[in-house]
Amino acid sequence: MSGDNGPSGRKSEGGAAKSSGFGNVFSSGKDRAGDAERSAEEIGKGTPGAGDGYWDEEEECVSGDVSAFVRGLESGRDPWHPRQTAHGALDVMEGFLGPHFKNFQTVADGQRKVSEDPGATSGMATSAAQSTAGDEAFRKSAKISDEDQPSISEDVQRGLKGTSYQIEGAVLVAGGMGSSPDVAVDPSLDKAYVVTEGGKLYAVDLATHTKRQVMTIGDLDGSLGTPGGVALDGNGNAYVTDRSGGRVLRVRLSTGHTEKIARVTQACGIRLDETGTKAYVTAWDGKLFEVDLQSKEAEPRQLVERLGTSTSAVALDGRGKAYTGNTDETGSLREVDLSATPPSEPRWVARTSVRRSGGIALDGAGAAYVADHWVDMLYRVDLASGKERDAVKARSGSFSPLGVTLDSVHGVVYVSTWEGQLWRFSLRVLQSPELIEITTGV
Incomplete structure (x- = not known):
């Protein structure tokens, strides 16, 4: 029998069984981030100017991908000046979107590990409990004595x-x-x-x-x-x-x-x-x-x-x-x-x-x-x-x-x-x- 059995974690379509419902959520987030990163890479490959292009001194002409050569010229200009071509968009895509999706994938993976690791969860709970206990101890120790109470002579x-x-x-x-x-x-x-x-x-x-x-x-x-x-x-x-x-x-x-x-x-x-x-x-x-x-x-x-x-x-x-x-x-x-x-x-x-x-x-x-x-x-x-x-x-x-x-x-x-x-x-x-x-x- 095929299909997604939901947060029980017994079976997920297109993937192996997960240890918990939280695992499904975080793994799914990781997968979506990976898909987005790969899509960005494919866009980069299929866009003019994504190849190699350079100035040939002997022939005194551009050799290879002319768009790539123009892109290089654009990247060397003052970023505050308006650009006349769309080649700069490739820098934005590769310099921002790709790493952004990759970071998102890393975070999702880390959250999945925390959710699946009882020790990590227990550690956080213990830390929170210790903090609460410390606050309680401070409140008990920071008592105002009768001598410290405001009084009128x-x-x-x-x-x-x-x-x-x-x-x-x-x-x-x-x-x-x-x-x-x-x-x-x-x-x-x-x-x-x-x-x-x-x-x-x-x-x-x-x-x-x-x-x-x-x-x-x-x-x-x-x-x-x-x-x-x-x-x-x-x-x-x-x-x-x-x-x-x-x-x-x-x-x-x-x-x-x-x-x-x-x-x-x-x-x-x-x-x-x-x-x-x-x-x-x-x-x-x-x-x-x-x-x-x-x-x-x-x-x-x-x-x-x-x-x-x-x-x-x-x-x-x-x-x-x-x-x-x-x-x-x-x-x-x-x-x-x-x-x-x-x-x-x-x-x-x-x-x-x-x-x-x-x-x-x-x-x-x-x-x-x-x-x-x-x-x-x-x-x-x-x-x-x-x-x-x-x-x-x-x-x-x-x-x-x-x-x-x-x-x-x-x-x-x-x-x-x-x-x-x-x-x-x-x-x-x-x-x-x-x-x-x-x-x-x-």
Whole structure:
């Protein structure tokens, strides 16, 4: 039976059996290239000028193939000049077409050998596999360590966070804590600590807005009594006043362990100096004390009295002056010069004011932010002139501010309220003449 059985390689018309379908393809290519080369040679032989021709000096004429002689003359001319005869076409055919078809035949033959040689194919596959393995090894070795990862320094992160806080205006950070007379903030840990009249101390994460209760154990029953104020020393300790128990307590924030540091009757407001070694504590009956936090044996030193009834908060300006307020007395914001000996008599900052002074925070630019929970208002007072204006009030809901503190790192003021909420206000917005109105949801 005759005929081509296709790529199975069993039999091919006009040739022997092939080892593979690829062999048929490449051999066929080789055969076609050979046919073309032979055709080019035959054309050359049958074309005038393909023979020999030369100039006979003795006879002074062309001997042999005249066309061949003319072809020789053509080949010696400048190739860029147009030729007047077609003899140059023979040079093109023999100089280009013939070798071209021969090269094609050689390539086809080489491809056929590669296809029929499993070793050659395996070698190429092995080489490719080795290259792939090398790439994989490089990828595994070229790892970026944690140290090489792009990062932002802590200072830059604080700056970015501060910028974010400053443009927020007003933010409800946490709620549901119960009446909260005071708040302290640790910018380095991004946490605020809020005390409640029910004797609880909360740690509030300022970034996630989550809160947890700091459990207290230690002196007596571990209770914080009736807290009036809270301050931080930057070394992992919070200092809390207990008005009902007449105590100043130290709370280790990592463990919740408490211990009594000093006894101050009716202790209420508290702030620490810049070293964190001295506390300034107001008493509900109108006195201001200095407490040495490094010695539990030292008696608190009374600095001034006659600060008025229901004296609550105290704030320090870092330049030797203290400011106190009264929750139940109007026009009660007072200034005391602690650098004088003895400390000066209190000076009314805004004596004609109808405002009550609860929590107090100083912005470092000559103004105080004062809470008045009776009229649900946070107001701003110019310490030099006593001039005041409304800064924050509730558009809807209740907003009875009690504790006020400044985060100077991020440029914001935190306010704790009688409703058990913690609010954050941009200092930049507070310093503008615009009134901030909020919706509290309570």
